[in-house]
Amino acid sequence: MSSRIFAQFLAVLALCVSQPASADQPDLRIVSESDLRFGSFAVLDRGYREVSAAGSVQSAGIFSVTNGDTGPARFTITYDRGNNGRRNLDLILHVVLSPAPVVTSGGIVARLSSYQTDLPGASRVAAGQIFEIAMPNCRTRICEKTFYVGGRLDIERNFGGARITVPIPIDVTLASVN
């Protein structure tokens, strides 16, 4: 009985040893961690509010209803190299914020424009423009980069009020790994 178990153990061990060491494929992800929040405000007929990547707020033609409910969007890019290698990687990523659609809800028309980020060299980016994010010295299996996005929301009010949600499509491409 005991010799049979030993034989089975050897067989399994041999199977494991004969297989090559496996690694997952590298994986690039981007996650939206928080919305770009323009807060609550009243508009007579038209106005705008601009929230910077740092969170500062500028407005014209609107009346604030509440305070402290504004803030930039936050995104996190994650690169998983797929193995536990410790070789230093310098990653270059290309990011594109696509044009946001014009959103109409009841008598409210909202347009999102003038993207801003807190990334070096990309403080203001046009919709569709490629900008670069560097992730140097990536030494762990998973490396992350978090950045903030601001923008300007123009509102036309024909009647009433509305809760507005404007999508911000964002794409990231791994441009180089060295």
Added chain:
Amino acid sequence: MTQSPSARAAPGEATTQGNASATIVEPISVTAIDDLNFGKIAAAAPDGDGSVTIDPASNSASYSGSAKPACSASSCGTSPALFAVSGAKGRAYEITVPQSISVQPMRGAGSALTVSDLLPVSENRPERPYIGQLNTAGMDRVRVGGTLIVPGGTPAGSYRAEVPLVVSYN
């Protein structure tokens, strides 16, 4: 020098969608409908002060001191000021009025009178003065009462003042 397989992997791509959000509130507005009216008053004694108070909740007038109604109860025409307020459905708002206002004589000689203790009361939220509540149609009405001080020796005449009222979302 060797490279790990991940370092030579084809460039990856990822996409997501964030959101921008805002709540646009219908602006709040106020329209004057009726005046704050203290009616016809008789200052009974030349040397004694009196006052007339309009209660915005009950619309009733009460007199004290030398001030007496110079009319029958039904013909005095006393009333609180009435304002219509419109805005975002269901929202509460603050009502601001001055503590007192000066009432100027319209004709003839005489000194200005004072209306004090101006008190705004919302129809939809009468239990809390200075706070209004827009209903499901985004409407409310505000009544404003106060106390007119009538010093002794006040000459006969008509007196008039504007009652400013400011509403804002809270």
